[in-house]
Amino acid sequence: MSFTSWPLAFAVDITSAVNAVRLTLQPSECTPVLYHSTSFRGITGIIDTHALWATCVEDLEDKAEIQHGTDMIEAEIQKTGFTEANAIPEQILRFVPxxxxxxxxxxFVACFRGTLEPPNLAEPAAAKKCAEWVGGHPYSLEFETLSDCEPRLxxxxxxxxxxxxxxxxxALQRDAIARAITAVVDSAQKYCGGTLEGAWADSSAKSHARIAAQCLIDMISGFKSAGYSWEDEWRIVCRPRIMPAGSAPDLEDANFRxxxxxxNSRYVDLRVYERGPVFSAFPPCVLPFRAVQVSDPSNSLFVERQRIRRMLDENRRLDIPIRVSTG
Structure with missing residues (x-):
């Protein structure tokens, strides 16, 4: 029996199913305010460009985390039992790694913290790591989310x-991955039929595997080691929009490129655009944050703070306060 598939239905179903798994790990709405911690160079760059960088997950300092997530997915695929009845899902999953x-x-990801104050950590190693991180990122930019899981950026x-x-x-990570792999198998069984063989077999399997892999990467881009739980981190995860038919992957990437x-790393610029009473095809972008929080116990950042204030004023953002914590 020749192979038949409904790539549009598969793409919609698998995207919805894996996203549903991810949402079981999330609160029902985003926290109203998020904080992006950065250095003086980082904040001046954001003011200059009116943009926040989202960094490629391959280029993160802690990129071992994404590799760990990938390894967990591959291990779960190896555990999946296949029979003749689900040979097509097996062929698709074979290309997922x-x-x-x-x-x-x-x-790409942009990182935030859900709380401003660093936690009190009893474990010395974690406390030291936290103190070093805060010391290297004394500026925290306050972002309003409107409690919406779709970013304004x-x-x-x-x-x-x-x-x-x-x-x-x-444990939550492993369970979510297991459920997501099950969702891939279910979607393949629903929207693919026949036998994947012949000249186009690998091409067809790869087309479906690519969609599944992107959905899985979306999910594990929000996974980190338990040792970093003090960060209370949120992320914006950004990637090419999957086209409805799921049949033009090269075009999807070409549009995003x-x-x-x-x-020093690959990144994309995330911006907030001004919404006026009159629609414009090219609305001006605005500074994406509403306040600057500075940790400066010794007042050693006074000159830097003055420079930031001048830059904000030059951008006509006298309304953005700089709040200094000396504790």
Missing amino acids: QFLTERRSWT RLGMHAELQYHRVVYDP PYIKTG
Whole structure:
């Protein structure tokens, strides 16, 4: 029997199913305010460009986390039992590890904290790590979310963005991955039929595996080790928008590619655009944050704070306060 599939239905179903798994790990709405911690160079760059960077997950300092998530997915695939009745899902899952690696280069994250004050940690190693991190990121930019899981920060029509609350519990991570792999199998059984064989067999399996892999990467981009749970981290996860038919992956990436910039790492610029009473095809972008919090116990950042104030005033943002914590 020849192979038949409904790629549009598969793409919609698997995206919805894996997202439903992810949402079981999330609160019902985003916290009203998030904080992006950064350095003096970081904040001045954000003011200059009116943009917040989202960094490629391959280029994060803690990129071992995304590799750990990838390893967990591959281990779960190996545990999946297959029979002749679900041979097509097996062929699709066979290519998922390949695309997990590829899709990491097309997935970007911007990191936030859900709380401003660093926690009191009893464990000395964690307390030291927290203190070092706060010392290197004395500026915290306050972002309003309106409690909406769809960010106000935007990239473009060819990008998909979503807030994720980071999951630290390894048991929850493993369970979510197992349910997501089951969802891939179920979607393949519903929307693929016949036998994957012949000249187009691998191409068809890869097309479906690519969609599944991107959905899985979206989910694990919000996973981190339990040792970092003190961060109370949220992330914006950004990647190419999956086209409705799921049949033009090269075009999806080609549309997204112009957004990607390179420096010490690959990144994309996320911006908030002004919404006026008159629609404009090219609305001006505005500074994306509403306040600056500074941790400066010794008052050593006074000159930097003056420079930040001047930059805000030059951008006509006298309304953005700089709040200094000396504790």
